[in-house]
Amino acid sequence: MFLADPFHTPANLRFLLIDDHPAVRQGLNLLLEANGYTPGVEAGTRVDAKACLEQAAFDLALLDLSLADGSGLDLLVDLAEHGVRTLVYSMHEDPGTIDRALRCGANGYVTKREPIGVLLEGIEGILRGECFVSAHAKSSLEETAGSPATDPLFLLSDQERVIFSAMARGESNTEIAESLGISPRTVETYLTRMVNKLGLSNVRSLRKFAISGQG
Template identity: 80%
Template sequence: MLPVDPSPARADLRFLLIDDHPAVRQGLNLLLESHGYTPGVEAATRADAKGCLEQATFDLALLDLSLADGSGLDLLADLAEHGVRILVYSMHEDPGTIDRALRCGANGYVTKREDPSVLLEGIEGVLRGERFVSERAGSSLDETAGARAMDPLFLLSDQERAIFSAVGRGESNMDVAGSLGISPRTVETYLARMVNKLGLSNVRTLRKFAINWRE
């Protein structure tokens, strides 16, 4: 792969590389540099990534879904709220995970078993504002319809499912916040997102649905 002369537009773009394997992050930076991009800021955990978001702005995040301190799916909302485009780069190839990632805010999905040229194509497509799903990931998506019909909670992240279960047990926002180590306001934000994802009318309806739900 021959290096490409950096252009001002490419050199000015800022990347956030979120992966718990140093070798993967190094490989991503080598790929970026070889095509004229500035090396990205590296984050190994969700906590690291959130810290980076508080300190700088980014154009694109390359996000792994298996991190040492939890699922990368729970970072999607934080990244989107900071105006960062998101390309998931993951070993996970099951249709449920791919579908959840795309429906929860990812702008694209590439599996780690694909050629680096596919990843580069995804990076450039997402930076142009396009949705990019690699051929390998896209071939799995039509398998999700049955799973979604069987499980209305299919679209919820792990954190949202935990809150949903707590609400179903009759816990108050304060109780949920205390048990999960988050603020009551954050609980309210999650509840509002779940109302939208599940197509419900309001939080009261969500609470009733959660109480009647049997996982």
């Protein structure tokens, strides 16, 4: 799915543009078209984005983190499960959000106040199979390097925090899946990511950690 693949030229790469502002989505499509890409499919909410993922395959998603129906961070798991690489394009510049996005599976991060050329550079880099963090985002991360968050749940996405709370109440994977309207397999994917983020050994230790009242 990368530009290095002769069977995938810029014109036939498929983009998914996830942003709650129609003007931003339209602007991104104009940018793509001006640079030889086919305009992408637009989604304004998490629900719309998930529906798009079920209906078609995509090579790259441009993802805003502030959506009308919740945080875009929680879409990163769904995008990864469908084999879609993701470049976060967001107004959020704080190191915590940037770090969480990258740890949740984003392949790159560009802030919205950076020149449009930086966004294009990020798109091209990720399509080549690289990880791309813009200079501004990287600078923000470096400001807090070596200063770990005091909250051990800091790195969890909003959805992961909901699942963590459900585990603390003693709910099973099936019960969590039913309450959130997702599949048990998706719950398992979240749990695996949570284990890795929190530096635990397995899901059993994660459940013990949750029930113990930590976080």
